[in-house]
Amino acid sequence: xxYFGAIEAGGTKFACAIGKxxxxxxxxxxxxxDKPEVTIPQIIDFFKKEKATxxxxxxxxxxxxxDVNEKSLTYGEITxxxxxxxxxFNIVKAFKxxxxxxxxxxxxxxxxxxxxxFYGAAKGLDTFIYVTVGTGIGVGGMVRGNLMHGxxxxxxxxxxxxxxxxxxxxxxxxYHKNNCLEGLASGPSMHKRWKVDKLSTLExxxxxxxxxxxxxxxxxxxxxxxxxxxxxxxxxGVMHYEHLLFKIRKDVQKILNGYLHSEKIVTDKINDYxxxxxxxxxxxxxxxxxxxxxxxxxx
Amino acid sequence: xxYFGAIEAGGTKFACAIGKxxxxxxxxxxxxxDKPEVTIPQIIDFFKKEKATxxxxxxxxxxxxxDVNEKSLTYGEITxxxxxxxxxFNIVKAFKxxxxxxxxxxxxxxxxxxxxxFYGAAKGLDTFIYVTVGTGIGVGGMVRGNLMHGxxxxxxxxxxxxxxxxxxxxxxxxYHKNNCLEGLASGPSMHKRWKVDKLSTLExxxxxxxxxxxxxxxxxxxxxxxxxxxxxxxxxGVMHYEHLLFKIRKDVQKILNGYLHSEKIVTDKINDYxxxxxxxxxxxxxxxxxxxxxxxxxx
Numbered sequence: 001x002x003y004f005g006a007i008e009a010g011g012t013k014f015a016c017a018i019g020k021x022x023x024x025x026x027x028x029x030x031x032x033x034d035k036p037e038v039t040i041p042q043i044i045d046f047f048k049k050e051k052a053t054x055x056x057x058x059x060x061x062x063x064x065x066x067d068v069n070e071k072s073l074t075y076g077e078i079t080x081x082x083x084x085x086x087x088x089f090n091i092v093k094a095f096k097x098x099x100x101x102x103x104x105x106x107x108x109x110x111x112x113x114x115x116x117x118f119y120g121a122a123k124g125l126d127t128f129i130y131v132t133v134g135t136g137i138g139v140g141g142m143v144r145g146n147l148m149h150g151x152x153x154x155x156x157x158x159x160x161x162x163x164x165x166x167x168x169x170x171x172x173x174x175y176h177k178n179n180c181l182e183g184l185a186s187g188p189s190m191h192k193r194w195k196v197d198k199l200s201t202l203e204x205x206x207x208x209x210x211x212x213x214x215x216x217x218x219x220x221x222x223x224x225x226x227x228x229x230x231x232x233x234x235x236x237g238v239m240h241y242e243h244l245l246f247k248i249r250k251d252v253q254k255i256l257n258g259y260l261h262s263e264k265i266v267t268d269k270i271n272d273y274x275x276x277x278x279x280x281x282x283x284x285x286x287x288x289x290x291x292x293x294x295x296x297x298x299x
Numbered sequence: 300x301x302y303f304g305a306i307e308a309g310g311t312k313f314a315c316a317i318g319k320x321x322x323x324x325x326x327x328x329x330x331x332x333d334k335p336e337v338t339i340p341q342i343i344d345f346f347k348k349e350k351a352t353x354x355x356x357x358x359x360x361x362x363x364x365x366d367v368n369e370k371s372l373t374y375g376e377i378t379x380x381x382x383x384x385x386x387x388f389n390i391v392k393a394f395k396x397x398x399x400x401x402x403x404x405x406x407x408x409x410x411x412x413x414x415x416x417f418y419g420a421a422k423g424l425d426t427f428i429y430v431t432v433g434t435g436i437g438v439g440g441m442v443r444g445n446l447m448h449g450x451x452x453x454x455x456x457x458x459x460x461x462x463x464x465x466x467x468x469x470x471x472x473x474y475h476k477n478n479c480l481e482g483l484a485s486g487p488s489m490h491k492r493w494k495v496d497k498l499s500t501l502e503x504x505x506x507x508x509x510x511x512x513x514x515x516x517x518x519x520x521x522x523x524x525x526x527x528x529x530x531x532x533x534x535x536g537v538m539h540y541e542h543l544l545f546k547i548r549k550d551v552q553k554i555l556n557g558y559l560h561s562e563k564i565v566t567d568k569i570n571d572y573x574x575x576x577x578x579x580x581x582x583x584x585x586x587x588x589x590x591x592x593x594x595x596x597x598x
Contacts, residue, residue, distance in 0.1 A: 065560065080560045127449030143442035143449070150426030150442070150527030151561055158558060159521045162461030162478075175558040179461075222458045226525040228449030259457060259474040261364065261379045262450055 002296065005047040005055040005099075006288035008108060009033075009062040009091065011083065011135070016043050018050050019289035023119035025282070026053075035085040036094065044098050057299075058095055059104040059291030061111020061284055068106055068149050076105060102299040104291030108284055109140030110147045112277070113233075114294065115287025117142060120278030121233050128229040129156075130283065132236035133216065137182045141227060157182045161218045167211060169193045185215040187238050204243050213244055217251030220274065224252070224260065235277040242276075249274050301595065304346040304354040304398075305587035307407060308332075308361040308390065310382065310434070315342050317349055318588035322418035324581070325352075334384040335393065343397050356598075357394055358403040358590030360410020360583055367405055367448050375404060401598040403590030407583055408439030409446045411576070412532075413593065414586025416441060419577030420532050427528040428455075429582065431535035432515065436481045440526060456481045460517045466510055468492045484514035486537050503542050512543055516550030519573065523551070523559065534576040548573050 001021050008015040011033060018027040029046045031039050047055055067077045076092025092105050106114070113130035116122045122130075122142070129141040137157030141148045148154050158173065158180045171178030172189045183189060190199055194208050202208045220232055239245065249270045258266055264273040277283045300320050307314040310332060317326040328345045330338050346354055366376045375391025391404050405413070412429035415421045421429075421441070428440040436456035440447045447453050457472065457479045470477030471488045482488060489498055493507050501507045519531055538544065548569045557565055563572040576582045 143447060144445035146443035146445065148442060148527065151523075151529045151563060152527050152559060154527045155524045155559060159524050160460065160517050160554060162459065175556045176554075179554075218459050222521065223525065224450075225454045225458050226522065228447065228451050228453045230450045255459060255475075255478075257474045260451060260454060264450060 002056050002293070003050065003053045004289050004292035004296075005050075005058040006285055006292060007043060007058070007060045007062075008111065008284040008288050009060060010108065010284075011063050014039055014043060015285050016046055017285050017289070018047070018053070018055065019286070019292075021293060023115070023279075023286050023289055025285065025289075028285075033083070036089050036091075040091075040094050044095070047099070055099075055101065055292075057102045057104065057292035057296040058099060059111070059288035059293070059295065060091055060095070061106060061108045061288045061291060062091060064107050065152060065155075066105075066107055068110075068153055102292070102295035104288075104293075104295030106147055106291055107138075107140060107153050109138040110149075110153065111140070111287035111291055112235075112283035113140035113142055113287065114147060114290040115279055115283045115285075116233050116277060118290040118293070119286055120283065121275055122231055125230040127227065128231045128233065129223055129227055130277070131220070131223075131232065131234040133185070133234065133238040134187050134236035137186050137219075137236075139223065141229070143227065156219075156223060157186075159219060159222060161215060161222070164211060164214060167193075181215060181219045185212055185219070187236075190238065199238065199241060209241070209244055209247060212238070213247030213251050216244075217248050217255055220248065221252050221255040224256070224265070231272075232274045233277050233283075234274060235281070235283060239276065245274070245276065301356070301592070302349065302352045302354050303588050303591035303595075304349075304357040305584055305591060306342060306357070306359045306361075307410065307583040307587050308359060309407065309583075310362050313338055313342060314584045315345055316584050316588070317346070317352070317354065318585070318591075320592060322414070322578075322585050322588055324584065324588075327584075332382070335388050335390075339390075339393050343394070346398070354398075354400065354591075356401045356403065356591035356595040357398060358410070358587035358592070358594065359390055359394070360405060360407045360587045360590060361390060363406050364451060364454075365404075365406055367409075367452055401591070401594035403587075403592075403594030405446055405590055406437075406439060406452050408437040409448075409452065410439070410586035410590055411534075411582035412439035412441055412586065413446060413589040414578055414582045414584075415532050415576060417589040417592070418585055419582065420574055421530055424529040426526065427530045427532065428522055428526055429576070430519070430522075430531065430533040432484070432533065432537040433486050433535035436485050436518075436535075438522065440528065442526065455518075455522060456485075458518060458521060460514060460521070463510060463513060466492075480514060480518045484511055484518070486535075489537065498537065498540060508540070508543055508546065511537070512546030512550050515543075516547050516554055519547065519551050520554040523555070523564070531573045532576050532582075533573060534580070534582060538575065544573070544575065
């Protein structure tokens, strides 16, 4: 059985792991997101220590935006991030210098999508999306077996949606204010709109959940019409409040209004169509293992 | 050089052609969309007459919704169309019965997208969308070299968008009224909202064009964020009014507001990023040739 080095690079922490080919995590390390010259060496050490079971590939699922175009001269770079220490930092090259191994590299959400494809809710499917609703709203996806890239990579969390008439919140997106999904429905938007530190203080009957479900349902309906996914996986901190998922499914049906004639959408089968991540909060790090495995295969 | 039979099946007419491998159309036939038993035999005759240059494949780019899943028992069917004579009609089988040839089959818009990919504005690109704005609004596309299918096929024309505050039109979409793009911005919505038979009676300075550009720009911005296309091709009857395209490009830039850092989007290069179909009104029929060619290759 092959072993892989896995990195889920986030804005506040890097989750690192040694993982087996079957997705099992055998060792984990959390490193705070400091400057690259502080953070990266700790991970290199962690991977190099595995001498009994040397890794045969590395997977990096990284916060973005990224240059994921393998033909580009700057492939491997974190591009225009507001985290200045990481701006134009080439994270792939940083590891290539120390490991003569295949390195898989993609966005955090595409990584998580691949994790669910290899080991989770999207096994055997070739077209689907993975959504995370937390500090931001991110979406990764696969179309006919390929992780979604193009000009750059999708940024589906920022799609323009209509603000509900009873909501006059100003939005938290610095680019699109109250016009985009992330501005209206990310975790920070809920904290700010309802003036709470913790979402758990909002009771289940609070209108906050109704509004949140409504916005997420519009976005999911739009993503379904754009991608035609065989499954929609939705996780992230905000989705830990499980009553939200039930509301979302009903609202998606209301919004689509029977237009898409699939029993997965119009019947109760929607419960198996819009689902939680099978890998729970491990989609990302397991996805990094999957990226490494894929890179080894393609090598 | 191989010859192919091509069919662009629409709601009012079937455009048929004999085409060369290089996309050139050498003979054309238009048949009205009557019942299948009236329409189909005329096309079969047209193809069979080509004895000097027998066709070696057939491509069908068809109005939908369709079953385009090759593993499905009903592959080749037009499924839930309101045109009752065609509901559940298997158009692929209808031709298979008479021709022992590879048959390529996809939606009209995916067909047009493939036409632009083989012979037009998307040559050499692997991720892009083709949009048509006419009686309806349809979008076809390719992601990393594959035409977009999934649970069904995308229905991007019906995405939910915000209605502009100065517009109180009730919308023309029977499913989503004034909530979706097609309801607010299709050709029929313009005729009904502004009470005109011909769009040419609306002067270039009329607010109709400003509003139309605004809605199409929101949709295009959303599609860009969902698919990350390397190019956006937009045609169809409404787009024959060319001043519209200039407004759309500007509005897309305003709406995205610099969030997607690609010079193709934030600079004047947008003129080569959101473009008219290279094949003009022949994207569909040329696309049907491309579908036939692809089917022969895969055979």
